[in-house]
Amino acid sequence: MKILICISKTPDTTAKIGFADNNTKFATDGVQWIINPYDEWYALVRAIELKEADPSTTIHLINVGGADSEPIIRKALALGGDEAIRINSESSDSFFVASQIAQVAKEGNYDLIFTGKETIDYNGSSIGGMIAEILDLPFISHAIKLDIDSSNALIAREIEGGEETDKINLPLVVSCQKGMAEQRIPNMKGIMGARTKPLKVIEPSSTEEYTSIVSFDLPPAKAGVKLVSPENPEELVRLLNEEAKSI
Amino acid sequence: MSVLVFIDQAEGIIKKSSFEVASYAAQTAKILNTTAEAIVLGKVQGTLSSLGNFGISKVHTIEDANLNHFDAQVYAKVIADATEKSGAQVVVFSNNTTGKAIAPRLSVRLKAGLVSGAVALPDTSNNFVVKKSVFSGKAFAHVSIKTAIKIIALNPNAFNIVKEDGAAEIIPFSTTVPNSRIEVTATNKITGDVPLGEADIVVSGGRGLKGPENWNLVTDLAQALGAATACSRPVSDIHWRPHHEHVGQTGLAIAPNLYIAIGISGAIQHLAGVNRSKTIVVINKDPEAPFFKAADYGIVGDAFEVVPRITDAIKKLKGIS
Numbered sequence: 062m063k064i065l066i067c068i069s070k071t072p073d074t075t076a077k078i079g080f081a082d083n084n085t086k087f088a089t090d091g092v093q094w095i096i097n098p099y100d101e102w103y104a105l106v107r108a109i110e111l112k113e114a115d116p117s118t119t120i121h122l123i124n125v126g127g128a129d130s131e132p133i134i135r136k137a138l139a140l141g142g143d144e145a146i147r148i149n150s151e152s153s154d155s156f157f158v159a160s161q162i163a164q165v166a167k168e169g170n171y172d173l174i175f176t177g178k179e180t181i182d183y184n185g186s187s188i189g190g191m192i193a194e195i196l197d198l199p200f201i202s203h204a205i206k207l208d209i210d211s212s213n214a215l216i217a218r219e220i221e222g223g224e225e226t227d228k229i230n231l232p233l234v235v236s237c238q239k240g241m242a243e244q245r246i247p248n249m250k251g252i253m254g255a256r257t258k259p260l261k262v263i264e265p266s267s268t269e270e271y272t273s274i275v276s277f278d279l280p281p282a283k284a285g286v287k288l289v290s291p292e293n294p295e296e297l298v299r300l301l302n303e304e305a306k307s308i
Numbered sequence: 309m310s311v312l313v314f315i316d317q318a319e320g321i322i323k324k325s326s327f328e329v330a331s332y333a334a335q336t337a338k339i340l341n342t343t344a345e346a347i348v349l350g351k352v353q354g355t356l357s358s359l360g361n362f363g364i365s366k367v368h369t370i371e372d373a374n375l376n377h378f379d380a381q382v383y384a385k386v387i388a389d390a391t392e393k394s395g396a397q398v399v400v401f402s403n404n405t406t407g408k409a410i411a412p413r414l415s416v417r418l419k420a421g422l423v424s425g426a427v428a429l430p431d432t433s434n435n436f437v438v439k440k441s442v443f444s445g446k447a448f449a450h451v452s453i454k455t456a457i458k459i460i461a462l463n464p465n466a467f468n469i470v471k472e473d474g475a476a477e478i479i480p481f482s483t484t485v486p487n488s489r490i491e492v493t494a495t496n497k498i499t500g501d502v503p504l505g506e507a508d509i510v511v512s513g514g515r516g517l518k519g520p521e522n523w524n525l526v527t528d529l530a531q532a533l534g535a536a537t538a539c540s541r542p543v544s545d546i547h548w549r550p551h552h553e554h555v556g557q558t559g560l561a562i563a564p565n566l567y568i569a570i571g572i573s574g575a576i577q578h579l580a581g582v583n584r585s586k587t588i589v590v591i592n593k594d595p596e597a598p599f600f601k602a603a604d605y606g607i608v609g610d611a612f613e614v615v616p617r618i619t620d621a622i623k624k625l626k627g628i629s
């Protein structure tokens with residue numbers, strides 16, 4: 062089985078969020094970069110588990126990003142990816158990114174294409190569905206469990222107001238979230254091996270973009286907390302009712 | 309030309325997030341000097357003409373056995389046909405699990421730019437710019453959509469419903485509906501509870517509650533308030549509470565009117581998913597807990613002593629005994 066995993070570079074979850082160049086760019090000074098947690102903890106680790114169960118499985122990583130994405134690609138290789146492709150572009154448009162990945166996927170005959178449920182920076186949740194539509198494949202979003210039974214995927218997914226289990230013929234596109242797998246730490250052997258695994262860099266196959274970011278801003282700061290004495294918690298209820306009018 | 313909104317119905321019941329998107333579509337239509345129409349797929353129970361009260365003038369309905377189970381591929385095809393037929397220029401979804409699955413597919417089908425996670429009406433003063441939540445609620449981006457047709461997926465609880473008087477005209481719509489390639493083998497709906505993403509009030513518990521046996525502190529308060537319940541990530545990781553209650557940067561991002569955090573420290577990753585809440589109340593025994601910096605109201609105290617008294621006071625206020 063061939064699995065393609067889309068991995069994205071995102072700021073560390075503790076990174077300070079600020080903007081530069083007249084609020085048109087994310088301020089990257091001092092920011093640590095990580096693999097988007099959904100891509101790493103759930104998509105990649107589940108693929109590694111499938112490979113452990115069936116060693117003929119190969120894990121292919123794909124990233125649309127600049128050269129500064131390479132450390133996170135190497136980390137994904139250290140965790141258990143077999144080879145990687147980086148499509149050299151910094152675009153933030155979901156359609157552009159999805160088209161590049163779909164172009165590669167068309168030629169690769171992958172049985173499964175995994176994305177995370179969203180990136181923690183752009184929060185788009187769009188790439189998986191777009192790739193599926195471009196390739197005319199089924200798309201299961203918000204997967205929480207996935208098993209393979211010969212040519213079928215058996216998937217539990219979150220739906221609005223509950224859960225559902227599905228059976229779908231491969232190939233397909235899946236977006237992954239909590240439940241699929243548990244976070245792992247790369248070991249020394251993985252880190253050493255990752256240095257020599259293939260990482261191919263290609264140029265984008267098209268330039269079409271549907272959207273562009275004009276500017277960013279930060280939410281207004283809170284006015285400050287109003288403390289209520291623990292001796293008189295009933296006062297909190299009064300404030301919520303009369304002042305905040307929220308109950 | 310029109311604005312088309314997808315109305316998601318769970319077992320024939322139209323949900324709050326659908327009224328929000330209906331209202332958002334109607335207000336967008338006003339900006340564009342046009343009308344708002346809705347599309348409802350699958351078997352409908354109850355009346356749809358009441359969507360007129362949210363500013364919708366026409367409702368396109370299509371019933372087909374292939375639409376009774378949700379498949380984003382099939383739904384996107386039908387909605388694309390309806391968009392073309394109604395000449396819609398803007399298509400609106402709720403940015404919930406259903407909308408997140410359909411909108412990207414529709415974007416490709418219609419060659420239409422998508423902004424998901426929208427939090428405000430489009431700004432048409434200079435092109436077509438939509439404000440969306442980014443960095444898991446820590447910031448906003450203003451995104452310009454450059455294509456002829458535009459798709460917007462609106463975050464739940466981000467837009468205030470505007471009510472007006474009116475009745476929508478129901479128009480049956482027909483098109484070919486392909487078979488789904490997904491075989492649904494089981495569904496498990498969580499019924500009775502308020503869905504977390506749409507809840508007005510959320511009561512949330514953290515590791516400070518010491519164990520699942522103490523969760524009645526959270527659930528009793530939630531029940532008195534008619535609230536949904538949530539939890540911090542470690543609480544769901546150690547299986548004190550189910551995964552779907554996990555809120556934060558790597559869980560669900562929510563924006564209720566009132567968020568009450570009990571025994572949660574307020575780590576940056578937790579705040580990311582809840583800081584869009586209108587009013588935040590923090591109950592924590594540690595005065596140095598970072599959550600107090602993000603709170604509107606706080607009590608520095610022991611949750612085991614304070615919370616039951618709050619629950620009682622709320623019951624008294626609401627006349628529940």
Ligand SMILES: Cc1cc2nc3c(=O)[nH]c(=O)nc-3n(C[C@H](O)[C@H](O)[C@H](O)COP(=O)(O)OP(=O)(O)OC[C@H]3O[C@@H](n4cnc5c(N)ncnc54)[C@H](O)[C@@H]3O)c2cc1C
Pocket residue numbers: 074098513514515516517539540541542543554555556557558559570571572573574575576577578581591592593594597609610611612
């Ligand atoms: C990449 C990454 C992603 C993450 N994503 C998320 C996420 O999405 N959501 C999330 O929640 N976390 C997330 N975390 C974890 C986060 O960093 C914190 O560890 C977590 O939120 C802490 O949970 P907590 O507040 O329940 O527990 P703790 O930090 O242990 O805090 C417990 C609090 O309870 C208080 N307390 C104890 N006893 C009482 C009492 N009797 N009465 C009142 N108060 C009491 C304590 O003072 C303390 O403040 C993430 C971490 C990482 C690294």
